[in-house]
Amino acid sequence: MDKRIAFLNARLLDPASGLDAPGALLIQGNQIADFGPDLFKDGAPSVDETVDCGGMCLSAGLIDMRVQLREPGAEHKETIESIGDAAIAGGVTTLISLPNTDPVIDDVSVVEFIARRAQEANRAKIRCYGSVTRGTRGTELTEMGLLSEAGALAFTDGNRAIADALVMRRALSYAKGFDLMIMQHPEEPALASEGVMNEGEIATRLGLAGIPMVAETMMVERDLRLVELTGGRYHAGHLSTAQAIEAVRGAKKRGLAVTCDTAPNYFALNETAVGDYRTFAKVSPPLRGEDDRRAVVEGLADGTIDAIASDHTPHDQDSKRLPFDQAEFGAVGLETLLPLTLELYHNGHLPLLDALAKVTAAPAALMGLPCGKLQRGAPADLVLFDPDRPWQIDEQKLRSKSKNTPYDERPVQGVVMRTIVEGHTAYAA
């Protein structure tokens, strides 16, 4: 007999249906059995367990559509266990890994390895992208059909751009046959070349090589032409510039099947965070100027930017405590995704449901997952959180094996109280 758990006295939030109301929710086994304002109104339910939510928000668990897994290949930075711990502490019930593991996810066996290890670890759900090209070398296409049958949800070359226009054309075209999405890291490598931060006044002052914003713009604009040509499904990852967002806005108006996302780094920080060579603020794409940051917020508010992903990129101290040029790109983000996304709500840029949609319903829809919404029969992947409670980010308290966050000591609001994966409480504060 499936275990029945009742969540009482909750504020039910479901961006997919627009629900924001006090009510209750019932889990049966690993599914949402029922929910609503009227559920259990007439008295205490007969269930195996009841949870009093104390009026806090109950919603579908977060779907993080871009994280970097370090297993297999770099277990000293993150393991499937540690990334799972970080995810559930951050309210993330499903995360989707880029293919830049070692070996690269360009073969069915690696997809199967990750699925098996995720099941053993039994924390958050871990899914993955397959690489578009073998070894993410940008030349030969992978077996996208077989990879997707094995469980790869979409295709990307991770933190490398698919630079060759012909390869991109073929990838979009071939993936279309399987109705698969291609996610681009939109950065023209020739222009980014040796750049380590945003090109401009600050880079000049620090004597650091810059990456111009047009490196992103022109790659998105090129790709949009290829989408028109092929009719493929295209997704631009972590947009950071006003111009690229404008390009996607225009393409959506023209009715192209294009989507995009951004990461908290691009609306919660700008290039001044680099300060005097702070390598924790060295991310890819680089943090941009304040005008671009505002354009990202605007793109989220008007719906041009569909989703928010954490860009979780674990790196150990030895990869970061280096001269800026030599340090690795990237910051961890799973545990700060919810509070930073909620800044958009607290700062008055997005209503609560719209902000929440960017990390639940929207990424679930993009990745074709049945979770990310409150629905009878949907997986019981849930997060209970207090959206207002203040706290201060402390890098030492992160569960992730790597502590490379640019947000250490930042005061934020929004605390995860409980994370439920497949009907089981995986994390409780």
Next chain:
Amino acid sequence: MTAPSKSSRKSSGKSAYRFPHKHILGIEGLSAESIGLILDLSDSYVEQSRQRDKKSDVLRGRTVINLFFENSTRTRTSFELAGKRLGGDVINMSVSSSSIKKGETLIDTAMTLNAMHADVLCVRHPNSGAVQLLSEKVNCSVISGGDGTHEHPTQALLDALTIRRRRGKIAGLTVAICGDILHSRVARSNIHLLSTMGARVRLVAPPTLLPAEVERYGVEVYNNIKDGIADCDIVMMLRLQQERMKGMFVPSIREYFHYFGLTGDKLSFAKPDALVMHPGPMNRGVEIDSEIADDLDRSLIREQVEMGVAVRMACLDLLTREQPGNVS
């Protein structure tokens, strides 16, 4: 200038102003007062260096380590000479050849140096910001001998000293910095220093050799050398850093020299008594014509080398003084 007494530190001769920094990592952040103090003190060390007996005991018992992660002959020698003339124990470590290849990180190196109880480190590193990173991890004072394309503060100070001794002032002069600004830490330090001291700064370079948004530093930018050096007091040439030229910044040395190399003809557009400087090592026939470089009436290039030692003596002196204001 009075003959310096050998056993005591030089006085800057002016106010009781104390140098408020623990390190000298760049010119940015140094006040006109601090720069003035270094230059005043340097003047007295020029005198000391011109005497037959050049040695004093200002740094007696102090250890100065030259830590060069990048090849250098003149800057390292200059720091070495400065430390030795002040009576310090000077050790040269050339790191590029040993530890780096063994996988030692900059922070490991810092830990090693802490254990050696150095008093001052003079550091050159090929990465911007690396000298600052090192300074955060060591217990002693650090002087930058140049980091990446960020800053080369002692070069700017020696340039300023050279100008001041020839012209008696820096404020009000017009200085054109010409050449590979993009890759030049010397240019960045000089822009900060000359602006702080009240000079007008012009940059002259092809657009491919100018960093982004450099005009926001309050400088005038020219792509034509004749316009750029018109009516200038000082023409500062930069080395075309071929070793950093991984891409195609200029099509050929011939074309570069034709448009940006300093010749007598181009120099005639500057003030009649305009002076020519170069941080060395020069590429004769690439950025500067030999006739100009060797013209003792116009060229300060040899004087710059002499001033280099004096300026580094002043920096070593200031950073080893016991003072409450010795904070980073």
